[in-house]
Amino acid sequence: MARARSEERSGWLFILPFMVSMALFFVYAIVRTAYYSFTDFDLFKTPSFVGLSNYTALVSDELFLTALRNTIGFSLIVTTVQTALALALAVLVNHAVRARGPVRTVFYLPSIMSSAAMTLIFLWLFQRDGFMTAIVSIVLAYLRHILLFLVGVAAVQGALVLNARRRYEGVSIFDPFFLLVAAASALALVVACALAGLLPVFDNDLRISWLNTQQRFLFMPVTLWSVALMNVFTTVPTLMLLFLAGLQSIPNALYDAAEIDGANAFQRFRHITVPALRPVTFAVVTMGIIGTLQMFDQVAVLGDAAPLASRATLAYYVYENAFPAGASSRIGMASAAALVLGILTIAVVYVQKSVGVKERAE
Amino acid sequence: MLSCPAGALAAATMLAGLPAFASDTVRISGWGGSEVAIVNGLLTDVLAEKLAKEGITVKYEPVDGEFSQFIVNGLSAGTAPDLFYVDIFWARSVFSAGQALPVTQDVSGFAANLVEAFTYEGKVYAIPKDFNTLAVHFNKDIFDDAGVAYPSDGDTWKTLQEKLVAVHKALPEVDGLCLVPEYARFGAFALSTGWTPFDSWGKTMLDQRFRRAFDFYTGLVKSGAAVLAADAGQSWAGGCLASERAATAIEGAWIISALRDSAPNMNLGTVRMPKDPESGKRGNIVFTVGWTVNAASKVSKAAIKVAGLLTSEEAQQWVLEQGLALPSRTGLADNPWLRGDRPEQMTSRVIFEGLSDDHVMPYFFGKVGGSWMQPINAALNSVILGEADADTALASAQSALDRMLAN
Numbered sequence: 051m052a053r054a055r056s057e058e059r060s061g062w063l064f065i066l067p068f069m070v071s072m073a074l075f076f077v078y079a080i081v082r083t084a085y086y087s088f089t090d091f092d093l094f095k096t097p098s099f100v101g102l103s104n105y106t107a108l109v110s111d112e113l114f115l116t117a118l119r120n121t122i123g124f125s126l127i128v129t130t131v132q133t134a135l136a137l138a139l140a141v142l143v144n145h146a147v148r149a150r151g152p153v154r155t156v157f158y159l160p161s162i163m164s165s166a167a168m169t170l171i172f173l174w175l176f177q178r179d180g181f182m183t184a185i186v187s188i189v190l191a192y193l194r195h196i197l198l199f200l201v202g203v204a205a206v207q208g209a210l211v212l213n214a215r216r217r218y219e220g221v222s223i224f225d226p227f228f229l230l231v232a233a234a235s236a237l238a239l240v241v242a243c244a245l246a247g248l249l250p251v252f253d254n255d256l257r258i259s260w261l262n263t264q265q266r267f268l269f270m271p272v273t274l275w276s277v278a279l280m281n282v283f284t285t286v287p288t289l290m291l292l293f294l295a296g297l298q299s300i301p302n303a304l305y306d307a308a309e310i311d312g313a314n315a316f317q318r319f320r321h322i323t324v325p326a327l328r329p330v331t332f333a334v335v336t337m338g339i340i341g342t343l344q345m346f347d348q349v350a351v352l353g354d355a356a357p358l359a360s361r362a363t364l365a366y367y368v369y370e371n372a373f374p375a376g377a378s379s380r381i382g383m384a385s386a387a388a389l390v391l392g393i394l395t396i397a398v399v400y401v402q403k404s405v406g407v408k409e410r411a412e
Numbered sequence: 413m414l415s416c417p418a419g420a421l422a423a424a425t426m427l428a429g430l431p432a433f434a435s436d437t438v439r440i441s442g443w444g445g446s447e448v449a450i451v452n453g454l455l456t457d458v459l460a461e462k463l464a465k466e467g468i469t470v471k472y473e474p475v476d477g478e479f480s481q482f483i484v485n486g487l488s489a490g491t492a493p494d495l496f497y498v499d500i501f502w503a504r505s506v507f508s509a510g511q512a513l514p515v516t517q518d519v520s521g522f523a524a525n526l527v528e529a530f531t532y533e534g535k536v537y538a539i540p541k542d543f544n545t546l547a548v549h550f551n552k553d554i555f556d557d558a559g560v561a562y563p564s565d566g567d568t569w570k571t572l573q574e575k576l577v578a579v580h581k582a583l584p585e586v587d588g589l590c591l592v593p594e595y596a597r598f599g600a601f602a603l604s605t606g607w608t609p610f611d612s613w614g615k616t617m618l619d620q621r622f623r624r625a626f627d628f629y630t631g632l633v634k635s636g637a638a639v640l641a642a643d644a645g646q647s648w649a650g651g652c653l654a655s656e657r658a659a660t661a662i663e664g665a666w667i668i669s670a671l672r673d674s675a676p677n678m679n680l681g682t683v684r685m686p687k688d689p690e691s692g693k694r695g696n697i698v699f700t701v702g703w704t705v706n707a708a709s710k711v712s713k714a715a716i717k718v719a720g721l722l723t724s725e726e727a728q729q730w731v732l733e734q735g736l737a738l739p740s741r742t743g744l745a746d747n748p749w750l751r752g753d754r755p756e757q758m759t760s761r762v763i764f765e766g767l768s769d770d771h772v773m774p775y776f777f778g779k780v781g782g783s784w785m786q787p788i789n790a791a792l793n794s795v796i797l798g799e800a801d802a803d804t805a806l807a808s809a810q811s812a813l814d815r816m817l818a819n
Contacts, residue, residue, distance in 0.1 A: 093488040094509035112815070178643050262642055264794050357790045373481050377781025378505040
């Protein structure tokens with residue numbers, strides 16, 4: 051009995067520092083924020099109660115609604131893409147036979163850069179006549195070359211696989227040796243056609259506004275699509291590491307048994323890897339949702355390089371109200387928006403937990 | 413009784429009529445960069461003796477980064493310095509919150525529109541320390557190579573545009589002007605038409621005068637007279653000028669220190685902003701910074717004294733002659749240094765003259781602050797990029813401004 055009580059006391063002592071910091075920086079902060087959201091506090095005058103007017107002002111503020119739309123769209127896109135890419139990369143890295151260490155290091159490198167530094171690099175890449183525009187420009191200029199190459203690869207690969215399957219079973223449609231031959235043949239075809247003058251090159255002087263634009267693509271401003279690309283690039287490596295750790299905990303015996311039963315690579319991935327990785331996937335998706343809903347630094351570093359409505363996110367909206375350029379702080383509005391952001395984050399995580407990826411492996 | 417040496421020394425000091433040793437320590441703060449050299453120079457080279465005589469010790473804390481946030485945080489937490497910079501852009505938010513003390517009654521020596529900028533409810537809450545206006549800076553060598561006449565004080569929008577187009581035609585790799593789609597530069601053109609940012613009801617009307625300036629400014633790129641700074645791989649017009657990608661840039665005197673580092677051998681010329689060909693008037697924007705005293709300061713009297721010393725004629729003359737900043741005292745407008753032919757002297761002279769242009773407004777937008785510029789910047793941007801026509805962009809900007817100023 052005494053021993054149990056002593057253990058309990060030790061347990062409380064161990065979690066005490068965490069509880070103190072939680073009480074101070076989370077509970078106290080959230081109570082203060084909730085209180086300020088019902089006042090007209092501007093950091094200086096005594097806060098006076100204004101009821102729900104900050105919340106009604108939020109709903110009628112076009113910038114808030116834009117920020118809300120942008121945030122949800124950004125979160126949806128980035129979480130989906132980064133989870134899929136991280137999983138794919140982890141599988142790839144896990145299977146790397148040669149130079150496994152350097153390969154993992156190279157893939158992880160973008161994660162160790164500060165997001166502010168990465169944003170500055172991307173600002174340069176995303177200039178109207180910068181690197182990203184150059185890539186699009188080259189693709190458009192050599193569109194026919196690229197199309198012919200792709201058609202050539204598909205045709206040669208298809209022919210080789212069909213021919214092989216007539217003689218023996220089990221030839222993969224993505225057989226690597228055939229792919230190599232198909233790529234070489236298609237390349238030779240493209241070069242021959244280009245030399246014969248059959249493939250025109252389209253001259254273009256493209257200037258694409260990646261960041262400094264008010265254009266939208268689908269449900270999100272083009273600027274935020276560019277920021278999403280940036281975000282995926284810097285976040286995927288960390289998530290890849292989580293998946294990699296998860297992959298290495300799956301017993302090889304499962305794969306061996308499935309292989310003996312005749313399961314191909316995709317079937318093994320679909321029926322062993324994905325279900326076994328569910329706890330990791332749940333963590334990755336949850337972290338992704340929280341991180342993307344609260345994305346701030348990248349749009350803050352963008353600054354005037356992009357119009358406000360094209361880059362505003364909820365976290366940025368909170369900051370804009372707390373420290374508006376050239377005007378008095380609107381802490382009441384900032385607090386109301388911060389609470390909305392917090393509640394939205396909890397709600398989305400809860401919804402994902404209920405209907406999305408499950409916590410437990412099958 | 414006076415056996416200890418310190419006591420003896422204090423008694424001797426009192427008998428000699430010298431200031432007490434218990435000096436007031438005044439914490440002062442401004443932004444970093446080149447300002448550090450200015451303030452340190454003032455404190456050590458110019459004012460050291462006077463400060464000692466007043467029994468004031470100054471502790472200087474320059475801030476790199478977002479200075480306004482540093483001050484607002486410090487004021488709300490009670491840790492702000494006793495004396496600090498306020499930019500006209502955000503000064504009113506500090507004054508209206510009761511965080512500053514009136515600093516002086518005697519403003520006779522200062523430029524009237526700078527004093528007005530820092531006047532709130534009839535009291536002067538900051539002493540203007542320096543200012544800037546906009547001017548046209550150009551690379552003389554590029555104009556010589558293109559065989560085009562230099563921009564001049566007599567230029568109108570039209571004649572300047574013709575020169576810029578001619579430069580680009582003669583030297584296709586060089587653009588005439590480097591442009592940013594921002595009110596901070598475009599505003600000078602809009603003001604020259606006689607348009608005002610706020611009418612007597614406090615509303616902003618993007619009327620025909622504004623439209624004329626808007627069409628001119630947004631048409632500069634299409635006419636071949638200008639390039640967007642972002643398209644030249646630069647974040648501001650001075651970068652285009654320094655890299656010789658553009659022949660001219662519309663900036664303040666701050667361009668001098670930037671060019672000193674990045675293009676020290678540039679054959680630079682500076683002329684006043686072009687006139688609106690219809691009104692025949694010039695417009696300009698004043699950017700100014702002042703020293704203000706923290707209302708919660710325990711050494712406010714000493715801080716006011718320091719503010720006075722830092723903006724005294726002697727101090728401002730030193731700053732001017734170092735080529736570091738433009739003084740806010742009108743008495744220095746005739747300073748011999750300003751009549752020199754060195755680029756910084758010539759630029760300072762033109763910037764000084766900008767203060768007396770026909771339509772000059774401070775870089776300040778009332779309670780709404782910098783948000784006021786957002787719709788105008790968005791309209792400029794979308795039209796210059798060809799994403800919207802002027803009618804659509806301005807209608808959208810007008811409705812955004814109406815919503816913003818409705819409250």
